[in-house]
Amino acid sequence: MLYFCKCYQISITNKQLKDIERLQKQTRKKYRRLNKTEYPKIKRTIDRLKNKKLKVSYLTMIETGLRVSELSQIKVNDCLISGEKIRFSFIGKGGKKAFSIINKIDNVPLYNCLKDIILYYRDKGQFNKKLFYSSQYLQQKAKLYGFSCLDLRRISAKLEYQKSKSKNQVKEKLRHANIKTTDIYLDSSVKME
Structure with a gap:
């Protein structure tokens, strides 16, 4: 306000x-959140969810x-189950497939749950059925539970780095165009322990 008055000589x-x-x-x-996001706390919250689709x-x-925008667009048709893998295809940031x-091997319970859901919808002939909730719903519910969908992406980056010890591996997994973006994710305020 003072700046405005000064500029217009009021x-x-x-x-x-x-x-x-x-x-x-x-x-x-309005400042960015100063407290750290705690992965164990978020994991416990997610594990206690009664809504199976939200939890998955x-x-x-x-x-x-x-x-969250990529996840919410995945349909049953976009899932390929082969061997011990489930591959999701989607339109990523920048409009590329x-x-x-x-x-x-990385997550047996999640793999089995997703496989069951996909096969259930395929058996019913619902190939265009969206597998997950809308991005808006997922973000609203996450906020209600005390975290954000971006926190989950940061957690994913840190878990991948703990596993592989390679920034390039994290960059590839998160589909970043620049390694500097990956560094920002790895330096984020997510507390892993």
Whole structure:
């Protein structure tokens, strides 16, 4: 406000100045969250969810590193079960076709659950059925439970780095165009223990 008045050479009285300063002190400033996101706490919250589809959605995001917008567009037709893998195809950031894989060996319960869901919808002939909830619903529910969908992507990055010890592996998994973006994810305020 003061900057505006100064730019347009508007004079203000001392009383108006004091009122502006008082209002500025009362205004809550929006800052990024200062507290760290705790993976164990988020994992416990997700594990306690009664809604199976919601639970599987969040666990899939952690396992694959998919963006919420990518996850929410996956249909039964976009899933390929071969051997011990489930491959999802989707339109990634930038409009390019992309893929993500869940290996049975990495997460047996999630793999089995997803396989059962996919086969159930295929048996019913519902090939265009969306496998997960909409991105808006997933984000709203995550916020309600005290985390964000982006936190799940950060967790995925850190878990992959703990496993592979390779930034390039993390970059590839998250489909980043630049390694600097991967560094930001790895330096994020997610507490893993």
